[in-house]
Amino acid sequence: MSNSLATSHCLSPPLAKLERRGRFSSEARKAFLAMPYQRQAIETRTDIVREGERTRGCSFIESGTVSRSKLLPSGGRQIVSFHIAGDLVDLQSALLIVADHTLRTHEPSFVVKVSERAILKVAEDFPEIGRSFWFDTMVDASIFREWSLNLGRRSARERTGHLLLELGYKSEAAGLSPRSEYRLPMTQLDLADALGLTVVHVCRSLKWLREMGLLHLDRTRVVIPDWDALAHFAQFQPLYLHPEGPRALAS
Amino acid sequence: MSNSLATSHCLSPPLAKLERRGRFSSEARKAFLAMPYQRQAIETRTDIVREGERTRGCSFIESGTVSRSKLLPSGGRQIVSFHIAGDLVDLQSALLIVADHTLRTHEPSFVVKVSERAILKVAEDFPEIGRSFWFDTMVDASIFREWSLNLGRRSARERTGHLLLELGYKSEAAGLSPRSEYRLPMTQLDLADALGLTVVHVCRSLKWLREMGLLHLDRTRVVIPDWDALAHFAQFQPLYLHPEGPRALAS
DNA sequence: CGAAGTTTTGAGGACCTTCAAAAGTTGTGG
DNA sequence: CCACAACTTTTGAAGGTCCTCAAAACTTCG
Numbered sequence: 001m002s003n004s005l006a007t008s009h010c011l012s013p014p015l016a017k018l019e020r021r022g023r024f025s026s027e028a029r030k031a032f033l034a035m036p037y038q039r040q041a042i043e044t045r046t047d048i049v050r051e052g053e054r055t056r057g058c059s060f061i062e063s064g065t066v067s068r069s070k071l072l073p074s075g076g077r078q079i080v081s082f083h084i085a086g087d088l089v090d091l092q093s094a095l096l097i098v099a100d101h102t103l104r105t106h107e108p109s110f111v112v113k114v115s116e117r118a119i120l121k122v123a124e125d126f127p128e129i130g131r132s133f134w135f136d137t138m139v140d141a142s143i144f145r146e147w148s149l150n151l152g153r154r155s156a157r158e159r160t161g162h163l164l165l166e167l168g169y170k171s172e173a174a175g176l177s178p179r180s181e182y183r184l185p186m187t188q189l190d191l192a193d194a195l196g197l198t199v200v201h202v203c204r205s206l207k208w209l210r211e212m213g214l215l216h217l218d219r220t221r222v223v224i225p226d227w228d229a230l231a232h233f234a235q236f237q238p239l240y241l242h243p244e245g246p247r248a249l250a251s
Numbered sequence: 252m253s254n255s256l257a258t259s260h261c262l263s264p265p266l267a268k269l270e271r272r273g274r275f276s277s278e279a280r281k282a283f284l285a286m287p288y289q290r291q292a293i294e295t296r297t298d299i300v301r302e303g304e305r306t307r308g309c310s311f312i313e314s315g316t317v318s319r320s321k322l323l324p325s326g327g328r329q330i331v332s333f334h335i336a337g338d339l340v341d342l343q344s345a346l347l348i349v350a351d352h353t354l355r356t357h358e359p360s361f362v363v364k365v366s367e368r369a370i371l372k373v374a375e376d377f378p379e380i381g382r383s384f385w386f387d388t389m390v391d392a393s394i395f396r397e398w399s400l401n402l403g404r405r406s407a408r409e410r411t412g413h414l415l416l417e418l419g420y421k422s423e424a425a426g427l428s429p430r431s432e433y434r435l436p437m438t439q440l441d442l443a444d445a446l447g448l449t450v451v452h453v454c455r456s457l458k459w460l461r462e463m464g465l466l467h468l469d470r471t472r473v474v475i476p477d478w479d480a481l482a483h484f485a486q487f488q489p490l491y492l493h494p495e496g497p498r499a500l501a502s
Numbered sequence: 503c504g505a506a507g508t509t510t511t512g513a514g515g516a517c518c519t520t521c522a523a524a525a526g527t528t529g530t531g532g
Numbered sequence: 533c534c535a536c537a538a539c540t541t542t543t544g545a546a547g548g549t550c551c552t553c554a555a556a557a558c559t560t561c562g
Contacts, residue, residue, distance in 0.1 A: 072486055074486070076404040077404070080399045092389045094498070095389055095498050097493075097496075097498050098490065100396065100397075116498060120500070123381075123385075127381075130374075130378075134374075134384065137385060138388055140392050141343070142347070144398075144399060145319070145331045145352055148399055149323070149331070151402035153329045154327075156517075196404060197518075199541080200520080200543090201519070203543085204542090204543090235324055239351055242348075247367060407550070438509090439509065440507095448551090449551060450508085451510085451550090452551070454509060455510090505562090506561085509558070509559085510555100511554100511556080512556105513553090514551100516550090517550080517551085518547105519548075520547075520548090521546085522543105522544085525540100526542085527538100528540085529537090530535100531535090532533100532534090
């Protein structure tokens with residue numbers, strides 16, 4: 001748990017993500033990077049934020065993989081999203097007082113924590129940053145809507161394919177890998193919890209996708225040999241990720 | 252389609268919703284109500300915004316009921332949320348350039364449309380309003396997460412009960428009715444599209460809930476005779492609606 | 503009053519789950 | 533570096549939830 005100070009390149013991944021959608025002024029950039037933070041190395045399968053607890057600061061992912069999940073009293077778990085390097089995975093803690101879901105790592109990760117106050121201040125002082133945060137929350141919401149569609153209206157095989165396409169797409173957008181070949185640190189049980197299925201059926205769905213030539217799996221490596229074929233099968237259209245970025249401001 | 256001008260009480264329902272979570276300064280309130288708008292009467296089952304189209308202005312609900320839904324190329328439809336009087340149902344159009352879902356009325360409704368520019372300006376000029384918008388988007392996102400849990404991990408009966416509890420809760424919070432007795436303008440087909448089920452199975456689920464004494468249905472009227480019993484059965488906990496409101500600003 | 507839409511019921515079938523166990527992989531300590 | 537334990541993936545068999553197809557009863561609206 002090292003402390004702030006000095007050249008804060010730990011905040012670069014989230015800044016880069018925000019700036020993919022539109023450049024900031026250099027003052028805004030400077031103010032963003034000047035936020036005090038704490039950097040933490042988190043090991044695999046460790047909770048960063050727990051459902052029901054009061055929020056304390058906003059966590060960004062510098063590197064690694066994190067999921068958001070919700071628990072049912074009866075024991076069921078639903079993963080509602082996966083996040084990778086650069087994701088502002090915990091922006092909601094800036095305004096929401098109590099966490100409605102759990103954040104947990106799926107591989108050794110580095111997490112950068114900034115106080116809510118600093119987030120809210122930089123959002124207020126630099127409206128371009130405030131809008132960028134708001135836009136990020138909107139895209140998040142859009143992704144949740146797509147997951148509802150996935151869970152409610154797609155078959156297990158389509159659902160599985162769709163998730164793997166989304167992960168590839170986001171990985172490429174974050175500059176981590178080509179979209180059709182990436183590392184997948186999640187177990188099939190994790191995938192099952194994200195897909196609203198059982199491990200057994202995820203395994204069978206993956207097997208079917210492999211047999212159809214739509215997918216190659218090698219340990220933790222996903223290869224999508226024909227992106228368009230799988231995208232067609234799973235009805236994947238990246239519109240919901242809003243790659244077009246936010247509305248440009250007219251004068 | 253009457254025009255702006257004069258005392259704008261059409262914007263009162265959305266303003267009231269925002270102020271439930273924390274009062275605005277009188278200048279902020281005045282600026283909010285001073286936004287130019289268009290008021291439209293929309294008949295039942297009419298699209299306000301269509302998936303894939305460019306966004307043009309933000310719609311608020313003055314009165315009525317509206318759903319958000321996404322379509323599958325294969326014809327499936329998934330409703331991802333329902334909205335009632337006061338809901339800022341279309342805030343995302345302020346920043347998202349192309350709509351990722353459709354907004355449609357479920358009863359005759361009055362909708363108030365404000366330009367994105369006016370929204371962004373009032374959010375910038377009054378940070379308290381900007382934060383309030385952002386908070387609203389966050390709560391929206393939280394509700395989508397809960398729907399993912401609902402679709403992925405609850406049985407048809409639990410799912411159905413959970414939705415009816417959410418609608419009652421929101422209806423009471425909006426000051427429209429007691430939570431355990433409200434009007435439901437949606438058909439069972441609509442509920443099916445929201446629950447990821449078929450009409451047939453929604454009908455059977457409702458029948459079962461009725462037989463268990465957890466629910467009374469009288470035409471368009473829902474009565475929940477024992478709120479706690481149904482809430483226990485459906486594992487409904489309103490935490491995800493964040494009734495506690497946004498973080499109060501220190502200093 | 504007739505037409506269109508909505509709700510309800512029945513019967514059969516499909517998709518996904520549950521339970522169980524084997525095979526394969528990863529991590530740890532001796 | 534091997535041995536062993538814990539975990540993960542895979543396969544099989546049986547069963548249940550939810551779907552499909554079909555049609556009747558009921559409601560709404562012009």
